[in-house]
Amino acid sequence: MAITIKDIANKAGISAASVSRILTNRGRFSEETAQRVRELANEMGYFKNQSAADLSQKTSRVIGILVPTNHTNFADEIIKGMQKKAYELGYELLIAFVETDSQQQIKTVRSLLSRQLLAVVMLAIDIEDAVLDVLNSADVKLLSVSNQLNNDIPSISSDNYAMMHTIVDYLYAHGHRQMALIGASDPDPIVAILRRQGYIDALASHGITYNPDFIWGVEMAFQTGIDAIKKFGLPLPFTAVIGSADIISIGLLNGALDAGISVPNDLSIVTVDGTELTQLTRPILTATQQNFAQMGELAITNLANPSRSPHSVIFTDITLIPGGTVATIG
Amino acid sequence: MAITIKDIANKAGISAASVSRILTNRGRFSEETAQRVRELANEMGYFKNQSAADLSQKTSRVIGILVPTNHTNFADEIIKGMQKKAYELGYELLIAFVETDSQQQIKTVRSLLSRQLLAVVMLAIDIEDAVLDVLNSADVKLLSVSNQLNNDIPSISSDNYAMMHTIVDYLYAHGHRQMALIGASDPDPIVAILRRQGYIDALASHGITYNPDFIWGVEMAFQTGIDAIKKFGLPLPFTAVIGSADIISIGLLNGALDAGISVPNDLSIVTVDGTELTQLTRPILTATQQNFAQMGELAITNLANPSRSPHSVIFTDITLIPGGTVATIG
DNA sequence: ATAAATTGAGTAAACGTTTACGCATTATTA
DNA sequence: TAATAATGCGTAAACGTTTACTCAATTTAT
Numbered sequence A, B: 001m002a003i004t005i006k007d008i009a010n011k012a013g014i015s016a017a018s019v020s021r022i023l024t025n026r027g028r029f030s031e032e033t034a035q036r037v038r039e040l041a042n043e044m045g046y047f048k049n050q051s052a053a054d055l056s057q058k059t060s061r062v063i064g065i066l067v068p069t070n071h072t073n074f075a076d077e078i079i080k081g082m083q084k085k086a087y088e089l090g091y092e093l094l095i096a097f098v099e100t101d102s103q104q105q106i107k108t109v110r111s112l113l114s115r116q117l118l119a120v121v122m123l124a125i126d127i128e129d130a131v132l133d134v135l136n137s138a139d140v141k142l143l144s145v146s147n148q149l150n151n152d153i154p155s156i157s158s159d160n161y162a163m164m165h166t167i168v169d170y171l172y173a174h175g176h177r178q179m180a181l182i183g184a185s186d187p188d189p190i191v192a193i194l195r196r197q198g199y200i201d202a203l204a205s206h207g208i209t210y211n212p213d214f215i216w217g218v219e220m221a222f223q224t225g226i227d228a229i230k231k232f233g234l235p236l237p238f239t240a241v242i243g244s245a246d247i248i249s250i251g252l253l254n255g256a257l258d259a260g261i262s263v264p265n266d267l268s269i270v271t272v273d274g275t276e277l278t279q280l281t282r283p284i285l286t287a288t289q290q291n292f293a294q295m296g297e298l299a300i301t302n303l304a305n306p307s308r309s310p311h312s313v314i315f316t317d318i319t320l321i322p323g324g325t326v327a328t329i330g
Numbered sequence C: 001a002t003a004a005a006t007t008g009a010g011t012a013a014a015c016g017t018t019t020a021c022g023c024a025t026t027a028t029t030a
Numbered sequence D: 001t002a003a004t005a006a007t008g009c010g011t012a013a014a015c016g017t018t019t020a021c022t023c024a025a026t027t028t029a030t
Helices: A005-012 A016-024 A030-042 A050-056 A074-089 A102-113 A130-135 A160-173 A192-206 A222-232 A246-258 A274-282 A292-304 B005-012 B018-025 B031-044 B051-054 B074-089 B104-111 B130-139 B160-173 B190-205 B222-232 B244-260 B276-280 B292-304
Strands: A062-068 A091-099 A118-125 A143-146 A155-157 A179-183 A240-243 A270-271 A286-291 A313-315 A318-321 B062-068 B092-096 B119-122 B141-145 B155-158 B179-182 B241-244 B268-273 B286-290 B311-317 B317-321
Touching: A005 A016, A005 A030, A005 A270, A005 B241, A016 A030, A016 A318, A016 B018, A030 B051, A050 B317, A062 A074, A062 A102, A062 B051, A074 A091, A074 A118, A074 A292, A074 B092, A091 A102, A091 A192, A102 A118, A118 A292, A118 B190, A130 B317, A143 A292, A143 B241, A155 A160, A155 A292, A155 B160, A160 A179, A160 A270, A160 A286, A160 A318, A179 A192, A179 A313, A222 A246, A222 B276, A240 A246, A246 A270, A246 A274, A246 B276, A274 A286, A274 B222, A274 B276, A292 B311, A318 B005, B005 B031, B018 B031, B051 B286, B051 B292, B062 B074, B062 B104, B074 B119, B092 B104, B104 B119, B104 B130, B104 B276, B119 B292, B155 B160, B160 B179, B160 B190, B160 B268, B160 B286, B160 B317, B179 B222, B222 B244, B241 B244, B244 B268, B268 B276
Parallel strands: A062 A091, A062 A118, A118 A143, A143 A155, A155 A313, A179 A240, A240 A270, A270 A286, B062 B092, B062 B119, B119 B141, B141 B155, B155 B311, B179 B241, B241 B268, B268 B286
Antiparallel strands: A286 A318, B286 B317
């Protein structure tokens, strides 16, 4: 049988209420009694029954996180950032992996919501309407991280549109005029749409009309990179390619290798994300690095201080980190 | 204000107890009333307050999982396996990332334990005694996955000792007589010790006395692989090397590349783990693949049916998957 | 037609913690 | 020294759900 505050109260010869006040550090009590109670709690191996506490105080300090099972490894970095801040501010994180299957998603979300949650954070998920309905029917705060949703959900993300300007400008400055964009397309993620538009507009700002054929991709996967090179064939009709995720870019690099294309001499590559995966290749990938840890920390800070306007988007930093996959040409 | 079973009961004109019986599908009730209640619950947007339920029924279906923040990517595969089985059997997973900092670990574990947990699963963690004490002081089942601990905790893992025999035999059959083993050493994980012994004994079974210099490593990281090649210098004193984790092996491969060593012509590599990372390199890594999904599923099945002896170790499958990093020599 | 068994549903207590309220006791102020 | 304020702590209700017990109504068996 687990130890309760009543047990401690009995042993200390005081009431359960006092023990509760002491252990939660709320209300009035003498330091003397407090010391004794804290010692007893330790000795007796007391564990707070959080369920009872949650039930009693209607508010909660638990934040649920929805992570897609097919997540790229940056999700971990975001979660780490969240953990750090949550730890500082005394919040608790409840991580749930969700499959792409909508029915299972709903079941997972319902089980999440059956705990009194302060908020639900969606990590790089294009949430389906059915699932969103369930979330909305519970009165819980929502926050989207590393994704910009087109509904009223506030989000924290890189500026995917601006990011493409950074990359296109960089490649342009290195003499590139023909560049492809390889990313996911099915189902079309909002992020992909934004990046595509950024890419098109950035090219336009340099007086280049984009070639629709140069935008291609299936999913955020290694194979998409491999297939992209095969699809365009030799000689490649462009001098540079932008991979919309590190894993795609590694696919591009290896696809090029397989086809006897030398990187960066024959083909320049810039990748988006800039996780540690970029260090695993030779040459090391040139990347626009997103600040995932910052996203995570901001997510928690933001939920803790609900001072901002509801529909807003907060952008986190982007840094272009030169690697060895971009050559100057022309 | 959230909807409670009392609200539903009022609207349906029955007692809360009946609603509870219907929604939990326990006890006696008429199908007629049940139908009406279920409809009402749906309409009114009812969410079970799991805290109240947990408090009422002393038993729980929540399984806590401790995942190291510096986890290699296979942890995800194990968690996916666990999720699948947990979903089938109606368990709930509570994932917590733990840092290496022992104090923070204890705080995380305590907050985990303050929910009524059925069990705590430790994922590839060499748990510290201080943390273990906390876990033991709560009456919660423990299970170690992807690690073999030397204390009384049951575990599910690959047979790390046998795995090394498989690899050494494979390399021996390809003509290799001098092979190095690169892994972590500080702090010395139990898994590393087992692999080392397996390596030594496997060599001995072929009449080869092992060279202590050939066992080296710092941590399970890319850099360890890079450094290993640098450390031994040219010409390498061995013809093959075993990387104790995919990420190390990629380091070895890139280290070799950097040093102008051709793989597999001048150096053969076999990696342990066999995650999708092995597909990202050229050549693709030859791997002894662990069955991580199986580990995850077994973990849940095992906790659900506590029929086995307490201190046992269950071994999961290992498969040698030939890639392009082993050459036949001699 | 009577006895026995089954069914549907209500009552009330229990789970462990928190907290508003109130009452002594002690400390502070004029 | 008397009035006032502050302190420490106990009482009791509340949170929402589950479940052992009960009992009337209905069904089945004899």
